[in-house]
Amino acid sequence: MSIPPGLLARRTTELPRQLWHLGGLMSIRVTAGDTEGALSVVEQRALRGYATPPHVHSREDETLVVLEGELEYTVGDRDGVLRAGQSAFLPRHKAHRFTVTSERAHYLMLITPGGFEEMFQVVNFPAPEERMPGEDVHPATDPAIMAAESAARGTVIFRDDPAERARQVALLAAGPGTASSYRHLAGLIAGPGPVFGDVIDGLVLAAQRIPQDPGHARALILLGILAETAHDFVSARLPEILAAVGPDQPSSVLLALAFLGAHFREHAPAVLAAVVGLEEEDRRRLERCLAAADPTRIGRSWPTPALWELSEAEQELDRRWRAEGDWDAGTVQAIWDAETTSLLAFMGAKADHHVERNARV
Numbered sequence: 001m002s003i004p005p006g007l008l009a010r011r012t013t014e015l016p017r018q019l020w021h022l023g024g025l026m027s028i029r030v031t032a033g034d035t036e037g038a039l040s041v042v043e044q045r046a047l048r049g050y051a052t053p054p055h056v057h058s059r060e061d062e063t064l065v066v067l068e069g070e071l072e073y074t075v076g077d078r079d080g081v082l083r084a085g086q087s088a089f090l091p092r093h094k095a096h097r098f099t100v101t102s103e104r105a106h107y108l109m110l111i112t113p114g115g116f117e118e119m120f121q122v123v124n125f126p127a128p129e130e131r132m133p134g135e136d137v138h139p140a141t142d143p144a145i146m147a148a149e150s151a152a153r154g155t156v157i158f159r160d161d162p163a164e165r166a167r168q169v170a171l172l173a174a175g176p177g178t179a180s181s182y183r184h185l186a187g188l189i190a191g192p193g194p195v196f197g198d199v200i201d202g203l204v205l206a207a208q209r210i211p212q213d214p215g216h217a218r219a220l221i222l223l224g225i226l227a228e229t230a231h232d233f234v235s236a237r238l239p240e241i242l243a244a245v246g247p248d249q250p251s252s253v254l255l256a257l258a259f260l261g262a263h264f265r266e267h268a269p270a271v272l273a274a275v276v277g278l279e280e281e282d283r284r285r286l287e288r289c290l291a292a293a294d295p296t297r298i299g300r301s302w303p304t305p306a307l308w309e310l311s312e313a314e315q316e317l318d319r320r321w322r323a324e325g326d327w328d329a330g331t332v333q334a335i336w337d338a339e340t341t342s343l344l345a346f347m348g349a350k351a352d353h354h355v356e357r358n359a360r361v
Contacts, residue, residue: 220253
């Protein structure tokens with residue numbers, strides 16, 4: 001959803017197109033008002049160290065085109081380097097950022113659909129000349145205002161504090177699992193923001209403390225959420241987590257472990273062996289998440305197959321529905337994945353409820 005182009009045409013004609021932004025020169029070459037909302041083009045010149053904060057758009061895509069110099073960028077969990085003549089697509093709904101790593105850089109940012117360039121025009125100060133600010137003293141862009149104006153346009157800026165993040169991770173490793181520490185880390189990882197390796201390390205260390213403090217089962221839940229965006233990183237640590245947690249855990253820990261393990265079909269035997277005491281209905285959900293796509297198992301009884309047993313007539317109705325659908329393999333996989341996502345959401349919510357109800361702190 002974009003801002004109506006008529007509104008943009010009226011407003012952007014009154015806003016400056018030449019700006020000093022975060023120590024660089026920004027020139028708005030094409031606004032949404034110029035293209036009936038279809039496109040904006042922003043030209044930037046910046047020095048080494050210029051960096052955008054990690055952010056995610058809900059309305060527009062961005063494309064970087066480097067004319068001179070070098071940029072490093074991140075999209076989701078993928079990193080890359082751009083040099084002169086190269087470009088990168090930064091899609092909406094994926095967190096991204098970029099940094100100038102050469103002495104200076106000259107690049108274009110294409111925004112589709114247009115409109116977000118208005119944020120730059122609102123929060124920055126006009127450049128009196130088309131040049132880098134150099135040693136000029138000019139007011140700095142207020143990060144809080146930039147975050148608020150971005151949010152008003154459907155974009156979230158992640159303002160991570162590395163020192164505070166490191167402090168909260170250290171608290172989990174050294175002391176009892178406090179709810180405030182887990183809430184802080186959850187705020188970093190539950191959204192589409194960047195994944196920090198130290199958070200994964202800290203949560204793994206916390207999970208290893210579960211035998212002494214079952215409240216650390218919160219770490220398993222957060223690792224399960226992280227598995228959605230950092231599957232391979234969490235998968236590599238799962239064997240040591242399973243070994244550290246060990247058998248004979250309370251139901252809250254088993255539920256959290258099942259939620260985490262349900263993301264990793266490659267570890268299915270080890271996961272199932274680790275949750276021997278899991279109740280039947282929860283185990284059947286776990287087994288379903290770990291199974292390969294099977295059209296005969298698509299139906300109406302999830303997420304509680306152990307409680308909702310279909311009659312023979314209902315099963316026959318489901319068989320006819322599947323046969324009449326004449327699904328190809330891609331359709332089967334898409335339905336299977338959608339049902340798996342619903343199951344994971346159910347399992348995560350149940351685990352979180354039980355862990356919070358039974359945790360000491």
